[in-house]
Amino acid sequence: MQKAGYKYMKVLGITGQVGAGKSTILAYLEEKYRAKVIQADQVGHLVMEPDTSCYKQICSLFGEQILAADQKIDRKKLGAIVFADQEKLAMLNAIVHPAVKEYIRTAVYLEKQKACVPFVVVEAALLLEEHYDEICDEIWYIYVDDAARRVRLKQSRGYSDRKIDDILKNQQKDSVFRKSCQFVVDNSSDFVENTFEQMDRGLKEHGFL
Ligand SMILES: CC(C)(COP(=O)(O)OP(=O)(O)OC[C@H]1O[C@@H](n2cnc3c(N)ncnc32)[C@H](O)[C@@H]1O)[C@@H](O)C(=O)NCCC(=O)NCCS
Numbered sequence: 001m002q003k004a005g006y007k008y009m010k011v012l013g014i015t016g017q018v019g020a021g022k023s024t025i026l027a028y029l030e031e032k033y034r035a036k037v038i039q040a041d042q043v044g045h046l047v048m049e050p051d052t053s054c055y056k057q058i059c060s061l062f063g064e065q066i067l068a069a070d071q072k073i074d075r076k077k078l079g080a081i082v083f084a085d086q087e088k089l090a091m092l093n094a095i096v097h098p099a100v101k102e103y104i105r106t107a108v109y110l111e112k113q114k115a116c117v118p119f120v121v122v123e124a125a126l127l128l129e130e131h132y133d134e135i136c137d138e139i140w141y142i143y144v145d146d147a148a149r150r151v152r153l154k155q156s157r158g159y160s161d162r163k164i165d166d167i168l169k170n171q172q173k174d175s176v177f178r179k180s181c182q183f184v185v186d187n188s189s190d191f192v193e194n195t196f197e198q199m200d201r202g203l204k205e206h207g208f209l
C-alpha cells in the first residue's frame, strides 16, 4: 500500500439541509485542494443497484411499483412514496444507511492508507443523526436562507415547494445543525466566491491543510 506525503489526513464532514450547496462546495474542494470527496447520496445509489442485498430488501418491502422498465429502482417513484410517509422512509433508511456507512468507513480507511490527498470530505444531509462523527474529525454545516434555497432548487431541479417541504420535514432543523457542527458556512449569497472564502479560512484555521 502506498504511503505518501500526507501523514495525518483529516476527514471533514459536510452537512446541511437539501439544496444548501453541499455538492457545489465539494466540487470546489475537489478542484482547488484535490481533496477526495465521498457523497452519501451517490453511495446510496450504488448500494441499491440490482442484485445487491439492499435492492432485494427494498423490492420485497415496496413491491414492483418502485421499479423502472429496466428493473432498476426508480428513485423518483421511491422518493415520492418515502418523503410523503415518515414510517416508510424510516424503513428505507434502516435498509440503506448501514450499507452506506459501512461503504464510506471502508473508503475512508483506504484513503488514509494511501495518504495521497490532503484531506477527505464526506457529504450527507444526515451526518449528525447517523453518527458520522465516528468517521469524521469535524462536521461543518452549510447554511442557506430558505428563500435562496427555494429559488435554486426550483430553477435547477424543478422541485416544487411541496417536495422541498417534504424533504425538509425529514431533516434536522437549523438550530440542531448550529449546535452540533464545528463550523458554519453561509452560502446564501449568489456570489459563490464568498462561500469558497469561508471554506478556505475554515480549512486553515481548523488544521485541514
Ligand atoms: C428517497 C430517494 C430514493 C430519492 O432519490 P432521488 O434521486 O429522487 O433524490 P436524491 O437521492 O438526490 O435525494 C434528494 C435529497 O433528499 C434528501 N434525502 C435523501 N435521502 C434522505 C433521507 N433518507 N432522509 C432525509 N433526507 C434525505 C437529501 O438532501 C438529498 O440530497 C433517495 O434519496 C434514497 O434512496 N434515500 C435513502 C437513502 C439515503 O438516505 N441516502 C443518503 C442521503 S443522506
Ligand SMILES: Nc1ncnc2c1ncn2[C@@H]1O[C@H](COP(=O)(O)OP(=O)(O)OP(=O)(O)O)[C@@H](O)[C@H]1O
Pocket (backbone or CB within 6 Å): 016, 017, 018, 019, 020, 021, 022, 023, 024, 025, 041, 125, 152, 153, 156, 187, 188, 189, 190, 191, 192, 195
Ligand atoms: N452560492 C450560490 N449561488 C447560486 N447558486 C448556488 C450557490 N450554491 C449552490 N447553488 C446552486 O443551488 C443548487 C443546489 O446546490 P447543491 O446541489 O450544491 O446543493 P446540495 O446541498 O448538494 O443539495 P442536496 O441536499 O440535494 O444534495 C444547485 O443548482 C447549485 O448550482
